[in-house]
Amino acid sequence: MKIGIPTEIKNNESRVSITPAGVFELSKQNHEIFLQFNAGLASGFSNQAYQEAGAVILDHIEDVYETAELIVKVKEPIEAEYNLIKENQLVFTYFHFASSQQLTQAMLKAKAICIAYETVQDEDSSLPLLTPMSEVAGRMATQQGAKYLEKPIKGKGILLGGVPGVSPGKVLVLGAGVVGIQAAKMAAGLGAHVTILDISMKRLRYVNDIMPSHVVTEFSNEYNIRKHIKTADLIIGAVLIAGAKAPKLITADMLKEMTPGTVMVDVAVDQGGCFETTKPTTHENPTYIIDNVVHYCVTNMPGAVPYTSTLALTNVTFPYVMQLANLGWQKACDLNKSLAKGLSMVNGKVICPEVKKAFPELVN
Numbered sequence: 001m002k003i004g005i006p007t008e009i010k011n012n013e014s015r016v017s018i019t020p021a022g023v024f025e026l027s028k029q030n031h032e033i034f035l036q037f038n039a040g041l042a043s044g045f046s047n048q049a050y051q052e053a054g055a056v057i058l059d060h061i062e063d064v065y066e067t068a069e070l071i072v073k074v075k076e077p078i079e080a081e082y083n084l085i086k087e088n089q090l091v092f093t094y095f096h097f098a099s100s101q102q103l104t105q106a107m108l109k110a111k112a113i114c115i116a117y118e119t120v121q122d123e124d125s126s127l128p129l130l131t132p133m134s135e136v137a138g139r140m141a142t143q144q145g146a147k148y149l150e151k152p153i154k155g156k157g158i159l160l161g162g163v164p165g166v167s168p169g170k171v172l173v174l175g176a177g178v179v180g181i182q183a184a185k186m187a188a189g190l191g192a193h194v195t196i197l198d199i200s201m202k203r204l205r206y207v208n209d210i211m212p213s214h215v216v217t218e219f220s221n222e223y224n225i226r227k228h229i230k231t232a233d234l235i236i237g238a239v240l241i242a243g244a245k246a247p248k249l250i251t252a253d254m255l256k257e258m259t260p261g262t263v264m265v266d267v268a269v270d271q272g273g274c275f276e277t278t279k280p281t282t283h284e285n286p287t288y289i290i291d292n293v294v295h296y297c298v299t300n301m302p303g304a305v306p307y308t309s310t311l312a313l314t315n316v317t318f319p320y321v322m323q324l325a326n327l328g329w330q331k332a333c334d335l336n337k338s339l340a341k342g343l344s345m346v347n348g349k350v351i352c353p354e355v356k357k358a359f360p361e362l363v364n
């Protein structure tokens with residue numbers, strides 16, 4: 001199969017969809033891989049590394065879309081890419097269709113076959129192609145929070161780990177899912193006092209079993225949240241209610257109860273945020289201050305660490321890419337029920353139930 005790897009052109013997106021290791025494996029199976037010039041550079045992979053692995057380098061994005069039967073991407077196509085996608089072309093990437101009627105309409109019009117990373121789902125309901133990005137964002141949340149606690153960037157001026165003779169900082173994590181556990185693990189590693197709240201006893205039991213004793217679990221309710229925010233140095237929002245907007249666990253009035261220079265990192269910003277005062281921010285301008293509380297609400301945190309994120313993502317996407325290339329989308333989806341859940345659109349028709357629900361007027 002002819003497989004295309006375009007350069008990501010969405011603002012601040014530096015990941016690439018297939019690494020040279022993936023190209024090498026696909027080439028061994030006699031697939032032809034077409035890489036846009038410099039597509040892997042920001043993730044640390046040179047054109048030469050791809051060429052040595054068997055890829056053909058094409059200068060322009062138009063050439064990649066024109067040549068390939070299967071396009072493997074990272075982010076959803078943006079407007080400039082809509083017209084490049086052809087009828088019957090198979091596109092495997094994050095789409096987030098339910099949040100964009102414009103993209104949904106464009107892909108229906110293109111009559112492409114769209115398989116969305118974010119809805120590939122295993123039997124236990126887990127979302128294997130979202131998990132690694134939550135892992136990256138969770139670990140980054142603590143790293144960013146520790147940085148913004150520094151005085152010159154308006155934080156409290158606290159070293160999270162403390163030093164001998166000085167107490168470490170206090171971290172409050174809301175949500176003990178993938179993001180929350182990774183954030184707590186990093187904070188615990190730095191030596192901080194960590195409290196992690198969730199409404200799922202199953203999650204809290206799990207955290208209690210695997211974490212060191214300076215990570216404490218408590219049930220999530222307003223009373224406990226109000227108690228902890230008074231002394232927390234870093235608060236990390238990591239809650240998710242599947243398919244719904246994040247609940248506003250920290251309301252605007254609560255900021256007044258925090259000490260000046262407290263840092264709040266809202267990882268759940270992509271679901272509307274779990275702090276009432278959350279506004280989406282970018283890597284160029286990641287923070288803002290309200291009531292002396294530093295807010296960090298970057299919507300694509302993994303984009304800042306493309307070396308790590310590309311490897312984490314391609315580790316999980318690559319087996320599906322190989323299956324699609326070897327079998328074609330129909331056979332691959334027949335054989336692999338997890339992959340079939342990602343099938344969103346075929347030949348101008350919406351397949352995915354969530355997208356149908358989001359845009360009933362587009363269903364035919």
Ligand SMILES: NC(=O)c1ccc[n+]([C@@H]2O[C@H](COP(=O)([O-])OP(=O)(O)OC[C@H]3O[C@@H](n4cnc5c(N)ncnc54)[C@H](O)[C@@H]3O)[C@@H](O)[C@H]2O)c1
Nearest residue numbers: 134137175176177178179198199220239240268299300301
């Ligand atoms: N900003 C970014 O770059 C970025 C990157 C990756 C993930 N995310 C987002 O991070 C959020 C968390 O993702 P995840 O993979 O950890 O989800 P997850 O489903 O693994 O975990 C969410 C947890 O929140 C808990 N929860 C629900 N309501 C709660 C409440 N009222 N109080 C406390 N806990 C509650 C759930 O029980 C669950 O354990 C999502 O919104 C996800 O989209 C953002």
